[in-house]
Amino acid sequence: MVKPEDTFEIIASVGTDEYDLKPVHGTSSQVPTRKFARKIYAIIATDTSGSANTLTIRVYQSDGSTLDRSFNLKLSANETKTIISKPDAPLLTVYAGEYLKAIASGASVSLVMVGYDL
């Protein structure tokens, strides 16, 4: 079972430029190669633009430039979407060496993710 001290948050204000989703007090959005994977089990996204917005979460391969997979979260104006699972039933897996990034269709989306590395 994951211990509270081993989880971390990713906090970002995502706009129309692609944003590196790195842990708080982290320096890179790349999952360390010493790990197996990063597991995200909570996502809270709020539109702060006042208009309908689309947040796209992107996972890049270890070269940092080849897009491997992505998904969209559609937000109405000022809407907050809260998607919370349990740590042992995570929502998203990013494997060692891969990069986690995000981009929004408008400026901007306030994003919080909670996860841990295995």
Added chain:
Amino acid sequence: MIKIKPISQAILNEGEDFILAFPITARRTMEIALAGFRVLRKHPLVYTWTSAPTLEPYGSEDATTDFNYVGEDGLGEGDDIFEIPDEYPWRIYHFGIGIRPSDVAVYRAYPAGYPTEGFAWKTPVSPGDKRDYFTGAESPFDNPTTVSESVVFYKLSFTIALSNFSAQSVKPVLKFLGAAYDVAMYRSKADLETLLSRNVRVITVGGLREFPWSIPEEWKHYIQEFMFFEVK
């Protein structure tokens, strides 16, 4: 298969015996000096060490420290918390090390300059290597395990190094948990043979690799050398 059990299950009680083993040669010939003790008094040993340095994320230059003593004010800073004063030559510390958060690795070198190692293919281990460490996964902060079992006695230097395996900077906290014993020493080879035949706990200081160990003057008359195996 190593048993990972809580250090609390390895701590001895008053009246129990144990042997410290000091390898002389541990390759083709196995020759070990043994010192036998009885625990006369036992004191609780707890130290929550909050003076560790901040370690940068894994991959950064400052994610790993060098070996240094555990100081009151930091790693290698302030008084050494494991230094046993001259008036306590019969005091022995027996403890485990709990680690928070789990992704911080501890490497040990005791005596200083001689890292404890299991793998024999490439020595010595350096802090940050992928071997011969333990993390909070193996020895949690709230319940340190025998993976981190350590023994410190008068005149033995105890050093550690830290490495951050996580993606964010951390300031780890360690808990040293165990007991301090006041001991009496068995004085003859016959006594030690009796202890060995009773399967009392044998604790290797710094692992089974040979190193130039030194022991307190007060012990020198009573330590006994045994040769167990010789491979021709």
